Amino acid sequence: xxxxxxxATLMLxxxxxxxxxxxxxxxxxxxxxxxxxxxPAVGATVSFWEKxxxxxxxxxxxxxxxDGRFVLTGQPAHxxxxxxxxxxxxxxxxxxxxxxxxxxxxVLDEPxxxxxx
Amino acid sequence: xxPSRAAAVHATLxxxxxxxxxxxxxxxxTSLTGENIFQYPPALLPRAMHPFYYVDVWYYIPFVxxxxxxxxxxxxxxxxxxxxxxxAAYALTLxxxxxxxxxxxxxxxxxxxxQATIIPAYLITKELHLLNxxxxxxxxxxxxxxxxxxxxxxxxxxxxxxxxxxRIDGLAEWRIIRHVMLPLSTSAVATTVxxxxxxxxxxxxxxLIVIRNPEMQTLPLGLSTFLSYxxxxxxxxxxxxxxxxxxxxxxxxxxxxxxxxxLTSGATKG
Numbered sequence: 001x002x003x004x005x006x007x008a009t010l011m012l013x014x015x016x017x018x019x020x021x022x023x024x025x026x027x028x029x030x031x032x033x034x035x036x037x038x039x040p041a042v043g044a045t046v047s048f049w050e051k052x053x054x055x056x057x058x059x060x061x062x063x064x065x066x067d068g069r070f071v072l073t074g075q076p077a078h079x080x081x082x083x084x085x086x087x088x089x090x091x092x093x094x095x096x097x098x099x100x101x102x103x104x105x106x107v108l109d110e111p112x113x114x115x116x117x
Numbered sequence: 118x119x120p121s122r123a124a125a126v127h128a129t130l131x132x133x134x135x136x137x138x139x140x141x142x143x144x145x146x147t148s149l150t151g152e153n154i155f156q157y158p159p160a161l162l163p164r165a166m167h168p169f170y171y172v173d174v175w176y177y178i179p180f181v182x183x184x185x186x187x188x189x190x191x192x193x194x195x196x197x198x199x200x201x202x203x204x205a206a207y208a209l210t211l212x213x214x215x216x217x218x219x220x221x222x223x224x225x226x227x228x229x230x231x232q233a234t235i236i237p238a239y240l241i242t243k244e245l246h247l248l249n250x251x252x253x254x255x256x257x258x259x260x261x262x263x264x265x266x267x268x269x270x271x272x273x274x275x276x277x278x279x280x281x282x283x284r285i286d287g288l289a290e291w292r293i294i295r296h297v298m299l300p301l302s303t304s305a306v307a308t309t310v311x312x313x314x315x316x317x318x319x320x321x322x323x324x325l326i327v328i329r330n331p332e333m334q335t336l337p338l339g340l341s342t343f344l345s346y347x348x349x350x351x352x353x354x355x356x357x358x359x360x361x362x363x364x365x366x367x368x369x370x371x372x373x374x375x376x377x378x379x380l381t382s383g384a385t386k387g
Contacts, residue, residue, distance in 0.1 A: 002371055053177055053346050078176050079169075098169045102176060 021101050029072040031108030033064045033084040033092070036116045040068025044086040044114065050077035051096065068111070076103040082112060090115030144355050151352025170352035174343070174360060177353070182332060183339040187318055190254045190335060194317035197259035198309050205260065206268030207294050227262050232322070239326055249329050258317050264309040267380070271305035272298050307375030315365045336361045 029048065033041040044064045049056040059077065064070045064084075078099045084092040092112040099106055118126070147154060149166040174180055209220060231238075238257050247253030275298055283293045299306060321337040328334055334342065340357055369376065 006367075006371065078172055098167075098172065100168070100172060 021104075024105050025076075025101065025103035026105055027073060027075045027103040028105045029075055029080075029082070029097075029108070030106075031070060031082070032068045032111035033070060033086075033114065034068055034111045035089065035114050040064070040066075041084065041086055041089070041114055042066050042068065044068070044070075044084045044089075046070045046072070046112065047083050047085070048072050048075050048077075049081040049083065049094065050075075051079040051081060056081055056094075078102045078104070082108075084112040084114055086114055089117055144358055147351055148355035148359050149352075154351055170356035171360065173353045174357045177346075178339060178343055179332075180339070180360070183334055183336045186251065186254075186333060187335045189251045190320075191314050191317040193251060193255035194258045195310050195313050197255065198261060198264055198313040199306065201260035202264040202268050202309055203294055203299060204291075205265045206272050207290070207298060209265070209269050210272045223262050223265065231257070235322070235326065238323075242327060248327055249333055251333075253327050254320075254324055254333075254335065255317065257323055258313065258320065261313060261316070264312060267308050267312075268302065268305045271302035275301050304375045304378035307372045307378075308380055311369055311372055311376050314368055318361075318365050 031046075033044045033046060035041050041064055046062050046064065047058055048060040048062075050059045059080075060072055060075060062070050062072050078101060079096070080099075081094045081096045083094040092114050095112070097106065097108070143154075146152075146163045148170055149168070150163045151170055152160065152164075209216065242248055242253045242256055245253070245256075247256060279297055279301075280293060283297050288296065319337060320335070321341070324335050324338050325341070328338060331342075340361060343357055344354060
């Protein structure tokens with residue numbers, strides 16, 4: 001009987017987790033880029049780097065909108081780095097992020113901050 | 118036993134248990150924090166725990182593939198051990214000429230390490246065209262002498278009158294094993310299941326020799342491969358260790374009472 005309960009509980013947990021993942025795995029990463037003084041960085045390029053076993057590989061890039069916001073879609077990597085660049089400023093530090101599962105939708109808490117030229 | 122003496126015994130046992138559990142705790146803690154194991158002074162309690170090392174293990178390597186391979190091999194090993202060992206043990210409960218010699222031979226074979234027989238085992242597996250296959254991985258563990266004697270101890274405890282009655286009722290020998298001996302030997306069955314599962318689950322040397330295709334690797338081989346890739350990532354490595362350990366520990370916890378009964382049955386006879 002214990003085996004039935006343990007197996008049923010595990011199946012329930014796994015099913016629940018898979019359902020949650022299926023509903024939240026669009027691979028969307030969104031956030032903001034700001035200048036050194038905190039103003040939104042318009043037209044900055046945000047690069048998405050996938051962390052592999054041995055290195056970082058550039059997978060995608062996008063531009064920030066007029067409010068400094070950016071959205072990257074369809075990026076499944078669970079371990080990745082973001083970096084913002086804009087002419088006239090130093091690039092932001094390449095920051096590593098983690099997701100609980102591949103393609104998890106993620107909104108960055110902290111903006112990417114460009115460096116002073 | 119006097120209360121003060123009982124308390125002292127329990128305190129000692131508790132202290133020994135803590136000492137034995139510390140390495141497991143350390144592995145679990147490191148898998149959740151990724152801290153440097155050589156850090157001094159070491160942190161006893163985990164700080165800033167997160168599950169991301171488990172996520173790394175899940176995605177960086179074909180972990181599910183390894184688990185499926187290990188489960189298939191373990192299932193074959195457990196099934197084969199139950200059948201082969203029960204048959205062998207039943208034979209050893211019967212009276213026949215040369216029984217002592219066979220028992221002595223089996224016991225002496227336990228002294229030979231597997232490493233000494235690995236080349237013949239490899240050649241036999243090759244001749245059977247079972248290299249790089251699940252059956253080939255399971256073959257050397259399909260019958261183990263320890264489990265034969267576990268079954269034998271349990272079968273010896275079954276009253277002869279029951280077996281004689283079954284024979285008078287017309288049961289064939291294999292049906293006596295199936296319907297009389299095995300139902301009365303659940304502890305031996307549980308012990309065989311747990312031991313053979315754990316031996317198969319943790320087997321490293323034989324899969325290393327037999328397997329060429331990365332798709333056929335089992336969990337211990339996967340752990341070794343992972344170590345070669347990620348030698349600096351302590352957290353992920355320890356997370357992998359925990360993920361490999363969990364099924365065996367879970368099986369033991371589910372069946373620990375019968376396991377202990379099986380290992381100690383016959384120990385207090387006469």
